[in-house]
Amino acid sequence: MKRMANWFAALVFCATAASALAQGFPSKPVKVIVPFAAGGVGDITARVVAQKMGESMGQQVLVENKPGAGGILASDTVAKADPDGHTILFMTNGNAVSAALFKSLPYDTIKDFAPVGIAGSFDILLVVNADSPYKSVADLLAWARANPGKLSMGTINIGSTQNLAAELFRSMANIEAQIIPFKSSADVVGAMRRGDVQVSFEFLGAVKGQFQAGVARPLAVGAEKRFDGLPGVPTASESGLPGYLVNSWNGFAAPAKTPRAIVERLNREINAALNAPDIKKRLQDLSVEARPGTTDAMAAVLAADIAKWKSVIEKAKIEKQ
DSSP states (O other): OHHHHHHHHHHHHHHHHHHHHHHTOOSSOEEEEESSOTTSHHHHHHHHHHHHHHHHHTSOEEEEEOOOGGGHHHHHHHHTSOSSSSEEEEEEHHHHHHHHHOSOOSSOTTTTEEEEEEEEEEEEEEEEETTOSOOSHHHHHHHHHHSTTOEEEEESSTTSHHHHHHHHHHHHHTOOEEEEEOSSHHHHHHHHHHTSSSEEEEEHHHHHHHHHTTSEEEEEEOSSSOOTTOTTSOBTTTTTOTTOOOEEEEEEEEETTSOHHHHHHHHHHHHHHHHSHHHHHHHHHTTOEEOOOOHHHHHHHHHHHHHHHHHHHHHHTOOOO
């Protein structure tokens, strides 16, 4: 009985301490660890949202860039940080891909983080040269099926979301096609313009300038609905491949043992920032769709993406790293 009383007292003490910590949060600047170098779409997204959060919270929300090892370095830093809400991760779809692709990681992508909320999402685009004869995904698939093994698809490096998007396309369409990986998005676009590949898989931010210059055009978007910034571009489902969905996203996550009240506070602040008209517009200019939502919704997306990419990697026989 005495042991139970001591256990209950300890439980009450821990709950009281967590509540006090939450009430005083934030007591110092909040650091957002970003797994990219400064200047890219992900980095700018983090900074735009962080600045708005800081204005509301009355504390600075600072971005610290920690690129390296495909996001593993930044993720490991946050997984091992004090769980007080003052160090959080700018988590991305890359975390789901890493969990599916690597044999082991220095952290558990599910158990060592508390998802706070998704910030934005951007869907994959199927892109062709401006003078391509293919006007739809249906056209592309018809040619690929009539010419087995001759369709060439360009992506960035093996294991990237773009590369796995092409693998998923090939699998769902049940076609024989070559997937050719390149070092960078610029290399993919160059190969497409030269005719070395007939279609490329990229995110809008990397190819928007090509559309504006009239040298490339989007064939379809791998999303549930059309992107507001490209209303004339059909989804892959509308255009010949039902159910083809490839979405990349970014959001925020805290160390796993962060008190729930702090996680919920961060979620409210992020959602308030994302619902602000100026932030929505800024993100749309970056080709990112603001996605305010719950902590549970982000956790569900993370788990579903890990399972999805594991399946794609296994079917494609991509060697785990």
